[in-house]
Amino acid sequence: MKGKSTLASLVVLLALVALLPFSVIHADGHCEFADEAIKIGGLVPLSAPGSVAGGVAMSWAFNRAVDDINADCGVQIGGQNHRLQIVIGDSEGSPERGQAVVERFILEDEVHAVSGVYHSAVGLATMGILDANGIPTVFSEPWNDNVSANGIMEYDGRPPRNADGVDHIFRISPASSMVGGVVVDWLLAEGVDNVVIIAENTDYGQPAAADEKARFEAAGATVTQINVELGTEDFVPILSRIQASATVPDVVRILVTGETSYNLTQQMAELGIAPTVDTICVTNQFAFQSEQYWENVPDGNYCTFNRVGIIPSLFSDIAVGLNADYFEEFEDIIPSFAMASYDALHILADGMERAGTISDGAAIVAAIETTDLELSQGRYYFNYGNHNDSMPADDGMPDYFWHQWPDPVVTMMQYFEQGQSSLDAAVIFPEVYQTHGTGYMAPGEMP
Amino acid sequence: MGLFSRFERAIDDGIGRRKLGYALLALVIVFFLWFPNDTSQSNYAKTVFISGFFYAIMSSSWALLAGIAGQFSFGHMAFMGIGAYVAGLIARDGLMFATLGIAITPDSISSIGAIVIGTVVAGLVGLVIGWLLLRLRAAYLALFTIAFSELFRIAMLTEYDYTGGSNGLSLRPLLQVADVDTARQIEYYLMFGLLIACLLVMYRVVQSPIGMFLRAMREDEDAASALGVNVVRYKILVFVFTSMIVGLAGAIFYSDVGSERIIPEQLEVLQMSLIIAYAVIGGMESLFGAAAGAFISRYLLEAMREVVITLPFGLTMADGSDAFVWETGAWRFALFGLVMVFTLRYMRNGLLYPIFNWFSGRDLIMKETVAKRKPDEHDMALPEDRDE
Numbered sequence: 001m002k003g004k005s006t007l008a009s010l011v012v013l014l015a016l017v018a019l020l021p022f023s024v025i026h027a028d029g030h031c032e033f034a035d036e037a038i039k040i041g042g043l044v045p046l047s048a049p050g051s052v053a054g055g056v057a058m059s060w061a062f063n064r065a066v067d068d069i070n071a072d073c074g075v076q077i078g079g080q081n082h083r084l085q086i087v088i089g090d091s092e093g094s095p096e097r098g099q100a101v102v103e104r105f106i107l108e109d110e111v112h113a114v115s116g117v118y119h120s121a122v123g124l125a126t127m128g129i130l131d132a133n134g135i136p137t138v139f140s141e142p143w144n145d146n147v148s149a150n151g152i153m154e155y156d157g158r159p160p161r162n163a164d165g166v167d168h169i170f171r172i173s174p175a176s177s178m179v180g181g182v183v184v185d186w187l188l189a190e191g192v193d194n195v196v197i198i199a200e201n202t203d204y205g206q207p208a209a210a211d212e213k214a215r216f217e218a219a220g221a222t223v224t225q226i227n228v229e230l231g232t233e234d235f236v237p238i239l240s241r242i243q244a245s246a247t248v249p250d251v252v253r254i255l256v257t258g259e260t261s262y263n264l265t266q267q268m269a270e271l272g273i274a275p276t277v278d279t280i281c282v283t284n285q286f287a288f289q290s291e292q293y294w295e296n297v298p299d300g301n302y303c304t305f306n307r308v309g310i311i312p313s314l315f316s317d318i319a320v321g322l323n324a325d326y327f328e329e330f331e332d333i334i335p336s337f338a339m340a341s342y343d344a345l346h347i348l349a350d351g352m353e354r355a356g357t358i359s360d361g362a363a364i365v366a367a368i369e370t371t372d373l374e375l376s377q378g379r380y381y382f383n384y385g386n387h388n389d390s391m392p393a394d395d396g397m398p399d400y401f402w403h404q405w406p407d408p409v410v411t412m413m414q415y416f417e418q419g420q421s422s423l424d425a426a427v428i429f430p431e432v433y434q435t436h437g438t439g440y441m442a443p444g445e446m447p
Numbered sequence: 448m449g450l451f452s453r454f455e456r457a458i459d460d461g462i463g464r465r466k467l468g469y470a471l472l473a474l475v476i477v478f479f480l481w482f483p484n485d486t487s488q489s490n491y492a493k494t495v496f497i498s499g500f501f502y503a504i505m506s507s508s509w510a511l512l513a514g515i516a517g518q519f520s521f522g523h524m525a526f527m528g529i530g531a532y533v534a535g536l537i538a539r540d541g542l543m544f545a546t547l548g549i550a551i552t553p554d555s556i557s558s559i560g561a562i563v564i565g566t567v568v569a570g571l572v573g574l575v576i577g578w579l580l581l582r583l584r585a586a587y588l589a590l591f592t593i594a595f596s597e598l599f600r601i602a603m604l605t606e607y608d609y610t611g612g613s614n615g616l617s618l619r620p621l622l623q624v625a626d627v628d629t630a631r632q633i634e635y636y637l638m639f640g641l642l643i644a645c646l647l648v649m650y651r652v653v654q655s656p657i658g659m660f661l662r663a664m665r666e667d668e669d670a671a672s673a674l675g676v677n678v679v680r681y682k683i684l685v686f687v688f689t690s691m692i693v694g695l696a697g698a699i700f701y702s703d704v705g706s707e708r709i710i711p712e713q714l715e716v717l718q719m720s721l722i723i724a725y726a727v728i729g730g731m732e733s734l735f736g737a738a739a740g741a742f743i744s745r746y747l748l749e750a751m752r753e754v755v756i757t758l759p760f761g762l763t764m765a766d767g768s769d770a771f772v773w774e775t776g777a778w779r780f781a782l783f784g785l786v787m788v789f790t791l792r793y794m795r796n797g798l799l800y801p802i803f804n805w806f807s808g809r810d811l812i813m814k815e816t817v818a819k820r821k822p823d824e825h826d827m828a829l830p831e832d833r834d835e
Binding site for chain 1: 489490491494495498605607612613614615617619627705706707708709710712713715717718749752767780
């Protein structure tokens with residue numbers, strides 16, 4: 001009998017312990033929050049065919065931003081602290097799903113703003129719905145030029161979003177043309193004239209190759225383009241064609257991703273095609289993952305590569321903290337889209353705070369247009385919006401600069417020591433970001 | 448006698464199972480017709496239903512092709528894509544047959560015209576593929592259609608100048624209705640109407656002699672051929688027919704009815720496997736089973752993105768909310784896979800098969816047939832007595 005009552009007491013005790021997490025706790029220590037929380041929809045890919053790894057990193061960054069903002073008593077409006085709440089939606093990388101999730105955000109979750117989007121197709125499909133419903137949006141990863149350009153120019157038969165005087169869409173990731181432009185600008189500054197582009201036969205490689213080829217040719221350079229299939233392991237026949245050509249190329253530009261880019265770069269270096277004194281090697285940004293790079297490309301010293309996003313040597317205190325937490329979670333350097341997602345939530349919170357409202361989309365947009373914030377990727381501001389009488393074209397800028405953060409960091413980096421960490425690699429272009437006081441180093445040279 | 452048996456007896460003695468089934472079907476249709484008028488439902492719910500209708504067309508037409516005709520194809524999403532891409536490209540760029548003196552300009556063609564052309568082209572490609580498939584069976588047919596599907600997807604991906612690559616192709620909107628609520632209501636009825644029309648046409652085919660030939664082909668192609676079924680003709684016919692159905696569905700769905708753009712990733716084999724999974728779960732030998740399986744699966748996959756458990760006794764979470772949100776989004780496809788495994792192991796005719804079977808009264812016929820074949824106890828006990 002005694003045993004039974006002891007057991008019953010134990011069960012009750014365990015039940016009470018289990019209920020502890022649900023106990024009534026409302027205030028977060030030093031902060032008193034208003035009843036109404038600010039809901040922000042985070043649209044990210046979390047299932048195939050979307051890029052799940054990208055979506056997971058972005059979700060992590062959103063949650064980290066929410067924690068930081070709430071720890072700082074949330075968003076202060078009218079003397080009240082509003083808690084920030086992120087509602088994550090899985091776009092699956094599909095426009096159809098993206099549209100449905102955005103509708104759910106607006107109609108069911110009743111979000112006050114939206115951020116995220118990894119795939120450009122999802123951004124292009126959802127931007128019209130978000131704008132029509134007056135939802136302030138800061139995209140943190142889609143690259144397609146038209147995501148921001150559609151603010152002031154027609155796209156796919158859709159009128160400019162700003163035709164009614166308010167465009168609710170902003171972007172802080174780079175436009176495709178901004179990324180392609182950096183590589184070509186640098187190579188042209190190096191005086192290259194004879195260019196070989198090796199591009200993968202995918203939607204990444206082909207448009208990028210076409211864009212860079214057009215830029216080189218516009219500058220009078222000669223371009224030879226060779227297309228390869230992803231997954232190819234033996235590139236000797238292709239590389240032999242380069243070796244057999246009458247003129248030695250000034251640069252071999254590799255627009256191939258993943259393991260294939262490592263194979264190609266290693267075989268190119270082994271054959272003595274590039275990097276050499278005469279030929280610059282520009283490999284893919286995957287080279288930034290230095291451990292994998294040196295494991296697969298032991299002869300790839302003095303190869304250059306582009307990097308989208310701020311470089312570790314230029315990390316601010318915010319970025320250092322963010323990167324440390326990210327490394328603890330994923331054992332990798334934080335990618336630009338995670339930093340941008342973190343920053344996007346701060347931009348939205350700041351816009352609401354300065355506008356003094358969480359529901360007046362037009363007022364929040366007007367506040368975001370005049371953003372001046374120092375965050376993990378640098379100083380955020382928008383040159384072109386309704387706060388500025390000039391349009392991008394008035395200043396000779398492309399249309400995609402509308403509601404576009406003009407300074408996403410896109411740099412050229414170079415290894416100059418065998419087995420070097422990408423944290424120590426030299427940033428060689430643009431000059432303003434150079435870390436070792438030098439531009440391109442030919443094989444054998446040191447900073 | 449069990450409660451269910453008494454219920455069965457009451458139905459059999461009264462209205463009859465088949466009539467009850469029709470009554471329930473009518474109720475379901477009435478529900479779907481009424482649903483957009485429910486003011487408590489947002490446009491998001493209608494969007495989920497529109498997507499469900501689209502996938503119901505995809506799965507039921509695949510059930511006709513694979514489950515009834517036995518042509519196990521992986522090319523269904525590709526034919527859908529052909530319909531959508533052709534409709535989009537024609538409406539945007541036009542088409543010119545210089546030798547025939549035919550010129551279709553973007554201004555001269557309507558959205559409906561572009562959709563019709565997309566459907567016809569899907570059928571024509573289906574004709575070519577069907578002709579090529581004449582001698583292929585089972586695994587070879589599946590492999591061929593996978594290859595074709597990938598070929599088409601890669602073509603759409605790499606010809607980005609025309610197709611937009613992975614940024615997708617935006618089709619000309621079919622409806623030009625300014626009011627979003629009205630537009631969504633029309634889109635809902637349009638897609639629902641298309642589903643009903645497709646199901647009725649396919650059902651008519653299945654119930655006709657052609658349906659019998661298709662089933663005969665599925666069971667034994669050689670035997671069917673020996674008995675006079677023109678296997679070649681019906682193979683091509685079913686391929687063209689289902690290609691046109693999915694081509695039409697794709698062209699309409701992506702004309703801003705369900706989505707404003709189509710991307711090559713939508714044509715991946717993974718997406719095709721979902722269509723197959725919906726059909727298997729619903730019942731791949733039944734058009735209505737496959738359609739219902741697709742609709743219910745799509746709805747549940749959407750609903751299972753997160754599960755909200757409201758806390759009892761006035762309890763709250765640390766953030767003050769009275770509900771615990773269980774993020775099941777990442778797990779929902781795993782759960783879906785489990786259902787698929789269960790279905791394949793224990794209910795190969797689909798989870799809905801017993802229900803359709805019951806309403807159709809086929810289970811009674813089966814019971815009767817089995818009972819007749821079984822020797823009764825008297826026969827078993829006294830075989831000699833039978834001679835007397």
